[in-house]
Amino acid sequence: MTPAYLPARRKRLEAALAPADALLVIGAGDPVPLPEGSDQTYPYRAHAEYVFAAGLECPGGVVAYDPREGAAGWRSFVPPVTEAERVWCGAHPREGEDVAGLAAWLGARKGRKIAVLGAAVSGATADAAATEAARLAYAEVRRPKDAHELDLLGRAVAATAAGFARLPELIRPGVTERTLQIEVEATFQRAGADRTGYGTIVGAGPNAAVLHFEPSARAVAPGDFVLVDAGAEVQRYVADVTRTHVAGTPTGFQRDLHAAVQHAQERAIARCVPGAEWKQIHLAAAVDLTAGLVAMGVLRGQPESLVEQEAHALFFPHGLGHLVGLGVRDASGLARGRTRDPRPSLRSLRMDLPLAEGFVVTVEPGLYFIPALLQDPSRRERHRDAVNWTLVDAHLELGGVRLEDDVLVRAGGPEVLTAGIPKSLA
Numbered sequence: 001m002t003p004a005y006l007p008a009r010r011k012r013l014e015a016a017l018a019p020a021d022a023l024l025v026i027g028a029g030d031p032v033p034l035p036e037g038s039d040q041t042y043p044y045r046a047h048a049e050y051v052f053a054a055g056l057e058c059p060g061g062v063v064a065y066d067p068r069e070g071a072a073g074w075r076s077f078v079p080p081v082t083e084a085e086r087v088w089c090g091a092h093p094r095e096g097e098d099v100a101g102l103a104a105w106l107g108a109r110k111g112r113k114i115a116v117l118g119a120a121v122s123g124a125t126a127d128a129a130a131t132e133a134a135r136l137a138y139a140e141v142r143r144p145k146d147a148h149e150l151d152l153l154g155r156a157v158a159a160t161a162a163g164f165a166r167l168p169e170l171i172r173p174g175v176t177e178r179t180l181q182i183e184v185e186a187t188f189q190r191a192g193a194d195r196t197g198y199g200t201i202v203g204a205g206p207n208a209a210v211l212h213f214e215p216s217a218r219a220v221a222p223g224d225f226v227l228v229d230a231g232a233e234v235q236r237y238v239a240d241v242t243r244t245h246v247a248g249t250p251t252g253f254q255r256d257l258h259a260a261v262q263h264a265q266e267r268a269i270a271r272c273v274p275g276a277e278w279k280q281i282h283l284a285a286a287v288d289l290t291a292g293l294v295a296m297g298v299l300r301g302q303p304e305s306l307v308e309q310e311a312h313a314l315f316f317p318h319g320l321g322h323l324v325g326l327g328v329r330d331a332s333g334l335a336r337g338r339t340r341d342p343r344p345s346l347r348s349l350r351m352d353l354p355l356a357e358g359f360v361v362t363v364e365p366g367l368y369f370i371p372a373l374l375q376d377p378s379r380r381e382r383h384r385d386a387v388n389w390t391l392v393d394a395h396l397e398l399g400g401v402r403l404e405d406d407v408l409v410r411a412g413g414p415e416v417l418t419a420g421i422p423k424s425l426a
Protein backbone atom coordinates (compact mmCIF):
# COMPACT_ATOMS: atom_id res chain seq x y z
CA MET A 1 0.00 0.00 0.00
CA THR A 2 1.35 3.41 -0.96
CA PRO A 3 1.87 5.53 2.16
CA ALA A 4 -0.72 8.32 2.38
CA TYR A 5 1.85 11.12 2.31
CA LEU A 6 3.54 9.99 -0.93
CA PRO A 7 1.19 11.40 -3.61
CA ALA A 8 1.46 14.96 -2.28
CA ARG A 9 5.21 14.64 -1.91
CA ARG A 10 5.61 13.34 -5.46
CA LYS A 11 3.40 16.15 -6.72
CA ARG A 12 5.80 18.65 -5.17
CA LEU A 13 8.68 16.83 -6.85
CA GLU A 14 6.91 16.92 -10.23
CA ALA A 15 6.45 20.68 -9.96
CA ALA A 16 10.06 21.24 -8.87
CA LEU A 17 11.52 19.07 -11.65
CA ALA A 18 9.44 20.75 -14.39
CA PRO A 19 9.98 21.79 -17.13
CA ALA A 20 12.92 19.36 -17.42
CA ASP A 21 12.19 16.47 -19.75
CA ALA A 22 14.87 14.13 -18.39
CA LEU A 23 13.89 10.78 -16.93
CA LEU A 24 14.57 10.45 -13.23
CA VAL A 25 15.81 7.24 -11.63
CA ILE A 26 16.65 6.99 -7.94
CA GLY A 27 18.60 4.00 -6.64
CA ALA A 28 18.24 2.66 -3.10
CA GLY A 29 21.70 1.04 -3.19
CA ASP A 30 22.75 -2.46 -2.25
CA PRO A 31 23.95 -3.87 1.09
CA VAL A 32 27.74 -3.69 1.41
CA PRO A 33 29.44 -6.96 2.40
CA LEU A 34 32.01 -6.91 5.19
CA PRO A 35 35.55 -7.11 3.81
CA GLU A 36 36.25 -10.64 5.04
CA GLY A 37 33.89 -12.15 2.51
CA SER A 38 31.45 -13.69 4.97
CA ASP A 39 27.70 -13.48 4.36
CA GLN A 40 27.52 -10.50 6.72
CA THR A 41 26.90 -6.96 5.51
CA TYR A 42 27.18 -3.51 7.06
CA PRO A 43 23.85 -2.30 8.48
CA TYR A 44 21.76 -1.40 5.45
CA ARG A 45 20.42 2.09 4.91
CA ALA A 46 18.76 2.89 1.63
CA HIS A 47 19.87 6.20 0.10
CA ALA A 48 17.90 9.08 1.63
CA GLU A 49 16.89 10.35 -1.83
CA TYR A 50 15.32 6.95 -2.50
CA VAL A 51 13.54 6.77 0.86
CA PHE A 52 12.00 10.19 0.28
CA ALA A 53 10.38 9.24 -3.03
CA ALA A 54 9.77 5.54 -2.41
CA GLY A 55 8.35 5.71 1.09
CA LEU A 56 10.19 2.51 1.94
CA GLU A 57 13.64 1.05 2.36
CA CYS A 58 14.28 -1.69 -0.16
CA PRO A 59 17.79 -2.95 -0.96
CA GLY A 60 18.27 -2.80 -4.72
CA GLY A 61 15.05 -0.83 -5.23
CA VAL A 62 14.69 1.85 -7.92
CA VAL A 63 12.13 4.63 -8.21
CA ALA A 64 11.68 5.87 -11.78
CA TYR A 65 9.76 8.86 -13.07
CA ASP A 66 8.91 10.01 -16.59
CA PRO A 67 7.79 13.65 -16.51
CA ARG A 68 5.89 13.26 -19.80
CA GLU A 69 3.39 11.06 -17.95
CA GLY A 70 2.74 13.40 -15.02
CA ALA A 71 1.48 11.82 -11.79
CA ALA A 72 1.13 8.47 -13.58
CA GLY A 73 4.83 8.58 -14.46
CA TRP A 74 6.08 7.23 -11.14
CA ARG A 75 7.18 3.58 -10.97
CA SER A 76 8.66 1.60 -8.11
CA PHE A 77 10.92 -1.33 -9.07
CA VAL A 78 11.96 -3.83 -6.41
CA PRO A 79 13.96 -7.05 -6.54
CA PRO A 80 11.76 -10.10 -6.01
CA VAL A 81 12.16 -11.77 -2.63
CA THR A 82 14.42 -14.80 -2.92
CA GLU A 83 13.98 -18.13 -1.18
CA ALA A 84 17.18 -17.44 0.78
CA GLU A 85 15.72 -14.16 2.06
CA ARG A 86 12.56 -15.96 3.13
CA VAL A 87 14.56 -18.70 4.88
CA TRP A 88 17.20 -16.53 6.55
CA CYS A 89 15.40 -13.23 7.07
CA GLY A 90 11.70 -14.11 7.04
CA ALA A 91 11.24 -11.71 4.15
CA HIS A 92 7.72 -11.04 2.84
CA PRO A 93 6.82 -10.22 -0.78
CA ARG A 94 7.62 -6.59 -1.59
CA GLU A 95 5.27 -4.13 -3.15
CA GLY A 96 6.34 -2.88 -6.56
CA GLU A 97 7.27 -4.17 -9.99
CA ASP A 98 10.06 -6.64 -10.60
CA VAL A 99 13.27 -4.66 -11.03
CA ALA A 100 13.96 -6.77 -14.12
CA GLY A 101 11.34 -4.57 -15.82
CA LEU A 102 13.48 -1.46 -15.43
CA ALA A 103 15.48 -2.33 -18.56
CA ALA A 104 12.28 -2.39 -20.64
CA TRP A 105 11.08 0.87 -19.07
CA LEU A 106 14.38 2.53 -20.01
CA GLY A 107 14.41 0.82 -23.42
CA ALA A 108 11.00 2.26 -24.28
CA ARG A 109 12.45 5.74 -23.62
CA LYS A 110 15.73 5.34 -25.49
CA GLY A 111 17.57 8.57 -26.32
CA ARG A 112 16.08 10.56 -23.40
CA LYS A 113 18.46 12.16 -20.92
CA ILE A 114 18.53 10.48 -17.52
CA ALA A 115 19.03 12.13 -14.14
CA VAL A 116 20.30 9.58 -11.61
CA LEU A 117 19.80 10.37 -7.93
CA GLY A 118 20.44 8.18 -4.90
CA ALA A 119 22.75 5.25 -5.50
CA ALA A 120 23.94 4.25 -8.98
CA VAL A 121 21.38 2.33 -11.05
CA SER A 122 22.68 -0.35 -13.38
CA GLY A 123 21.56 0.22 -16.95
CA ALA A 124 21.02 3.97 -16.45
CA THR A 125 23.77 6.31 -17.66
CA ALA A 126 23.53 9.63 -15.89
CA ASP A 127 23.49 12.86 -17.86
CA ALA A 128 25.65 15.14 -15.68
CA ALA A 129 23.73 18.37 -16.26
CA ALA A 130 20.31 16.75 -15.90
CA THR A 131 21.43 15.02 -12.71
CA GLU A 132 22.79 18.23 -11.22
CA ALA A 133 19.56 20.10 -12.02
CA ALA A 134 17.43 17.29 -10.59
CA ARG A 135 19.51 17.09 -7.43
CA LEU A 136 19.10 20.81 -6.76
CA ALA A 137 15.34 20.68 -7.34
CA TYR A 138 15.08 17.55 -5.23
CA ALA A 139 16.96 19.11 -2.31
CA GLU A 140 14.65 22.11 -2.43
CA VAL A 141 11.61 19.85 -2.12
CA ARG A 142 13.17 17.86 0.71
CA ARG A 143 14.07 20.84 2.88
CA PRO A 144 10.66 21.94 4.18
CA LYS A 145 9.29 19.10 6.29
CA ASP A 146 5.81 17.73 5.65
CA ALA A 147 3.43 16.63 8.41
CA HIS A 148 4.50 12.99 8.18
CA GLU A 149 8.15 13.97 8.56
CA LEU A 150 7.41 16.26 11.51
CA ASP A 151 5.54 13.42 13.18
CA LEU A 152 8.54 11.07 12.83
CA LEU A 153 10.90 13.81 13.97
CA GLY A 154 8.69 14.37 17.00
CA ARG A 155 8.99 10.69 17.89
CA ALA A 156 12.77 10.82 17.44
CA VAL A 157 12.90 13.90 19.67
CA ALA A 158 10.78 12.22 22.35
CA ALA A 159 13.08 9.18 22.45
CA THR A 160 16.12 11.46 22.51
CA ALA A 161 14.67 13.47 25.39
CA ALA A 162 14.12 10.27 27.37
CA GLY A 163 17.81 9.35 26.92
CA PHE A 164 19.09 12.78 27.89
CA ALA A 165 16.81 12.81 30.95
CA ARG A 166 18.96 10.02 32.40
CA LEU A 167 22.15 12.10 32.37
CA PRO A 168 21.75 14.06 35.64
CA GLU A 169 21.44 10.83 37.66
CA LEU A 170 24.23 9.09 35.69
CA ILE A 171 26.92 11.75 35.56
CA ARG A 172 29.02 11.15 38.66
CA PRO A 173 32.76 10.94 39.16
CA GLY A 174 33.81 7.39 38.27
CA VAL A 175 31.22 6.67 35.58
CA THR A 176 32.84 5.96 32.21
CA GLU A 177 32.05 7.63 28.91
CA ARG A 178 31.15 4.19 27.60
CA THR A 179 28.62 3.58 30.40
CA LEU A 180 26.97 6.91 29.68
CA GLN A 181 26.74 5.95 25.99
CA ILE A 182 25.21 2.55 26.78
CA GLU A 183 22.59 3.95 29.16
CA VAL A 184 21.60 6.82 26.89
CA GLU A 185 21.33 4.59 23.83
CA ALA A 186 19.37 1.89 25.68
CA THR A 187 16.94 4.54 26.88
CA PHE A 188 16.51 5.85 23.33
CA GLN A 189 15.55 2.38 22.19
CA ARG A 190 13.18 1.70 25.07
CA ALA A 191 11.52 5.02 24.23
CA GLY A 192 10.80 4.04 20.64
CA ALA A 193 14.03 4.56 18.68
CA ASP A 194 14.98 2.10 15.95
CA ARG A 195 18.62 2.94 16.54
CA THR A 196 20.86 5.96 16.98
CA GLY A 197 20.94 8.43 14.12
CA TYR A 198 24.74 8.71 14.21
CA GLY A 199 27.66 7.66 16.37
CA THR A 200 26.99 8.85 19.92
CA ILE A 201 29.59 11.31 21.19
CA VAL A 202 30.43 11.27 24.89
CA GLY A 203 33.55 13.21 25.88
CA ALA A 204 34.67 13.82 29.46
CA GLY A 205 37.33 16.31 30.51
CA PRO A 206 39.71 17.09 27.63
CA ASN A 207 37.75 14.69 25.40
CA ALA A 208 34.86 17.18 25.43
CA ALA A 209 36.98 19.25 23.03
CA VAL A 210 37.22 16.46 20.45
CA LEU A 211 34.40 17.33 18.07
CA HIS A 212 33.46 13.78 17.07
CA PHE A 213 34.84 11.87 20.04
CA GLU A 214 34.05 8.16 20.36
CA PRO A 215 33.23 7.23 23.96
CA SER A 216 36.13 5.50 25.71
CA ALA A 217 36.72 3.69 28.97
CA ARG A 218 37.78 6.99 30.55
CA ALA A 219 36.13 7.54 33.91
CA VAL A 220 34.63 10.95 34.59
CA ALA A 221 36.74 12.89 37.12
CA PRO A 222 35.30 15.39 39.62
CA GLY A 223 34.82 18.75 37.92
CA ASP A 224 35.02 17.34 34.37
CA PHE A 225 32.96 18.73 31.59
CA VAL A 226 30.87 15.89 30.13
CA LEU A 227 29.68 16.56 26.59
CA VAL A 228 27.00 14.28 25.11
CA ASP A 229 25.96 14.65 21.45
CA ALA A 230 23.42 11.98 20.55
CA GLY A 231 20.15 11.43 18.77
CA ALA A 232 17.54 8.73 18.34
CA GLU A 233 16.32 7.60 14.93
CA VAL A 234 12.72 6.63 14.08
CA GLN A 235 12.01 5.34 10.57
CA ARG A 236 15.09 7.12 9.28
CA TYR A 237 14.21 10.45 10.96
CA VAL A 238 16.83 11.69 13.38
CA ALA A 239 17.15 14.14 16.24
CA ASP A 240 20.56 15.70 16.89
CA VAL A 241 21.10 17.10 20.38
CA THR A 242 24.09 18.15 22.47
CA ARG A 243 24.26 19.01 26.14
CA THR A 244 27.30 19.71 28.29
CA HIS A 245 27.25 19.07 32.03
CA VAL A 246 29.83 19.19 34.79
CA ALA A 247 30.41 16.28 37.18
CA GLY A 248 30.17 18.02 40.53
CA THR A 249 30.55 21.74 41.15
CA PRO A 250 31.52 23.84 38.12
CA THR A 251 34.22 26.47 38.43
CA GLY A 252 33.44 30.09 37.63
CA PHE A 253 35.35 29.69 34.36
CA GLN A 254 33.22 26.67 33.39
CA ARG A 255 30.03 28.56 34.24
CA ASP A 256 31.13 31.53 32.16
CA LEU A 257 32.04 29.36 29.19
CA HIS A 258 28.71 27.50 29.34
CA ALA A 259 26.78 30.77 29.74
CA ALA A 260 28.58 32.29 26.75
CA VAL A 261 27.60 29.33 24.57
CA GLN A 262 24.01 29.31 25.85
CA HIS A 263 23.64 33.06 25.28
CA ALA A 264 24.98 32.77 21.72
CA GLN A 265 22.70 29.80 21.09
CA GLU A 266 19.56 31.56 22.33
CA ARG A 267 20.29 34.56 20.12
CA ALA A 268 21.06 32.36 17.12
CA ILE A 269 17.80 30.43 17.57
CA ALA A 270 15.84 33.68 17.67
CA ARG A 271 17.36 34.58 14.28
CA CYS A 272 16.05 31.38 12.64
CA VAL A 273 13.17 32.95 10.74
CA PRO A 274 12.07 32.52 7.11
CA GLY A 275 14.35 34.42 4.76
CA ALA A 276 17.28 34.68 7.16
CA GLU A 277 20.62 33.80 5.59
CA TRP A 278 22.25 30.91 7.41
CA LYS A 279 25.74 32.28 6.86
CA GLN A 280 24.76 35.54 8.57
CA ILE A 281 23.29 33.63 11.53
CA HIS A 282 26.55 31.69 11.76
CA LEU A 283 28.67 34.86 11.67
CA ALA A 284 26.46 36.64 14.21
CA ALA A 285 26.83 33.63 16.54
CA ALA A 286 30.59 33.78 16.04
CA VAL A 287 30.52 37.42 17.16
CA ASP A 288 28.41 36.53 20.21
CA LEU A 289 30.72 33.67 21.19
CA THR A 290 33.72 35.94 20.70
CA ALA A 291 32.16 38.62 22.89
CA GLY A 292 31.81 35.97 25.57
CA LEU A 293 35.49 35.09 25.31
CA VAL A 294 36.44 38.78 25.44
CA ALA A 295 34.37 39.19 28.61
CA MET A 296 36.19 36.18 30.09
CA GLY A 297 39.56 37.69 29.22
CA VAL A 298 40.47 34.91 26.80
CA LEU A 299 40.36 37.17 23.74
CA ARG A 300 41.26 40.86 23.47
CA GLY A 301 39.70 43.34 21.08
CA GLN A 302 36.45 44.11 19.30
CA PRO A 303 34.35 40.96 18.74
CA GLU A 304 33.46 41.94 15.14
CA SER A 305 37.05 42.58 14.15
CA LEU A 306 38.24 39.44 15.95
CA VAL A 307 35.76 37.46 13.82
CA GLU A 308 37.04 39.21 10.69
CA GLN A 309 40.55 38.10 11.69
CA GLU A 310 39.09 34.61 12.27
CA ALA A 311 40.36 34.52 15.85
CA HIS A 312 37.03 32.96 16.90
CA ALA A 313 37.87 29.84 14.87
CA LEU A 314 40.56 28.97 17.42
CA PHE A 315 37.72 28.19 19.84
CA PHE A 316 34.72 27.67 17.52
CA PRO A 317 36.15 25.77 14.55
CA HIS A 318 32.92 24.38 13.09
CA GLY A 319 29.74 25.59 11.47
CA LEU A 320 26.70 26.63 13.50
CA GLY A 321 24.60 23.71 12.27
CA HIS A 322 22.90 21.91 9.44
CA LEU A 323 19.51 20.69 8.32
CA VAL A 324 18.32 17.59 10.13
CA GLY A 325 15.48 15.17 9.52
CA LEU A 326 15.84 12.36 7.00
CA GLY A 327 19.30 11.56 8.31
CA VAL A 328 21.54 13.66 10.50
CA ARG A 329 22.63 15.71 7.49
CA ASP A 330 19.39 16.31 5.71
CA ALA A 331 19.39 18.19 2.40
CA SER A 332 21.90 20.83 3.52
CA GLY A 333 24.30 22.31 0.97
CA LEU A 334 24.24 25.44 -1.13
CA ALA A 335 21.37 27.46 -2.49
CA ARG A 336 21.01 27.44 -6.27
CA GLY A 337 23.88 29.21 -8.02
CA ARG A 338 26.09 29.62 -4.95
CA THR A 339 29.65 28.41 -4.52
CA ARG A 340 31.45 27.57 -1.33
CA ASP A 341 32.74 30.59 0.63
CA PRO A 342 36.56 30.37 0.47
CA ARG A 343 37.17 32.01 3.87
CA PRO A 344 38.96 29.40 6.03
CA SER A 345 36.54 29.82 8.94
CA LEU A 346 33.55 29.27 6.62
CA ARG A 347 34.88 26.27 4.76
CA SER A 348 33.29 23.85 7.20
CA LEU A 349 29.86 25.49 6.95
CA ARG A 350 27.53 22.68 5.94
CA MET A 351 25.10 24.96 4.20
CA ASP A 352 24.78 28.37 2.63
CA LEU A 353 21.14 29.15 1.97
CA PRO A 354 18.25 31.25 3.22
CA LEU A 355 16.02 29.53 5.77
CA ALA A 356 12.39 28.96 4.90
CA GLU A 357 9.22 27.85 6.64
CA GLY A 358 9.32 24.16 7.51
CA PHE A 359 13.10 23.75 7.57
CA VAL A 360 14.48 21.95 10.62
CA VAL A 361 17.96 23.13 11.47
CA THR A 362 20.39 22.32 14.25
CA VAL A 363 21.77 25.30 16.14
CA GLU A 364 24.95 24.11 17.81
CA PRO A 365 27.48 26.71 18.86
CA GLY A 366 30.44 25.58 20.91
CA LEU A 367 33.60 26.86 22.57
CA TYR A 368 36.47 24.48 23.03
CA PHE A 369 40.10 24.35 24.13
CA ILE A 370 41.56 22.18 21.40
CA PRO A 371 45.30 21.60 21.83
CA ALA A 372 45.75 20.73 18.14
CA LEU A 373 44.66 24.28 17.24
CA LEU A 374 45.86 26.22 20.28
CA GLN A 375 49.37 24.77 20.31
CA ASP A 376 49.92 25.32 16.60
CA PRO A 377 52.86 27.76 16.30
CA SER A 378 51.58 29.53 13.20
CA ARG A 379 48.17 30.22 14.76
CA ARG A 380 49.85 31.44 17.96
CA GLU A 381 51.99 33.81 15.93
CA ARG A 382 49.09 35.06 13.80
CA HIS A 383 46.84 35.69 16.82
CA ARG A 384 49.67 36.68 19.18
CA ASP A 385 48.00 39.86 20.44
CA ALA A 386 44.35 38.77 20.19
CA VAL A 387 44.63 35.88 22.65
CA ASN A 388 45.58 35.74 26.31
CA TRP A 389 47.86 32.76 25.76
CA THR A 390 48.72 32.40 29.46
CA LEU A 391 45.05 31.92 30.27
CA VAL A 392 44.63 29.55 27.32
CA ASP A 393 47.61 27.43 28.36
CA ALA A 394 46.11 27.08 31.83
CA HIS A 395 42.95 25.56 30.30
CA LEU A 396 44.31 23.26 27.60
CA GLU A 397 42.89 20.23 29.43
CA LEU A 398 39.50 21.80 30.09
CA GLY A 399 37.63 20.37 27.11
CA GLY A 400 34.74 22.44 25.83
CA VAL A 401 31.05 23.21 25.72
CA ARG A 402 28.55 22.64 22.93
CA LEU A 403 24.79 23.09 23.09
CA GLU A 404 22.67 21.85 20.23
CA ASP A 405 18.94 22.00 19.59
CA ASP A 406 16.73 21.17 16.62
CA VAL A 407 14.75 24.18 15.49
CA LEU A 408 11.69 24.25 13.23
CA VAL A 409 11.56 27.45 11.19
CA ARG A 410 8.05 28.90 11.21
CA ALA A 411 6.52 32.16 10.05
CA GLY A 412 5.37 32.82 13.60
CA GLY A 413 8.88 32.36 15.00
CA PRO A 414 11.29 29.50 15.62
CA GLU A 415 9.97 26.43 17.42
CA VAL A 416 12.62 24.55 19.40
CA LEU A 417 11.63 20.90 19.00
CA THR A 418 14.14 19.82 21.64
CA ALA A 419 13.28 22.53 24.18
CA GLY A 420 12.25 19.92 26.74
CA ILE A 421 15.82 18.72 27.24
CA PRO A 422 17.34 20.69 30.12
CA LYS A 423 20.54 22.68 29.67
CA SER A 424 21.57 23.04 33.30
CA LEU A 425 25.32 22.76 33.79
CA ALA A 426 25.55 20.81 37.04
Ligand SMILES: [Mn+2]
Nearest residue numbers: 240362364404
Ligand atom coordinates in the same frame (compact mmCIF):
# COMPACT_ATOMS: atom_id res chain seq x y z
MN1 LIG B 1 24.70 18.35 14.66
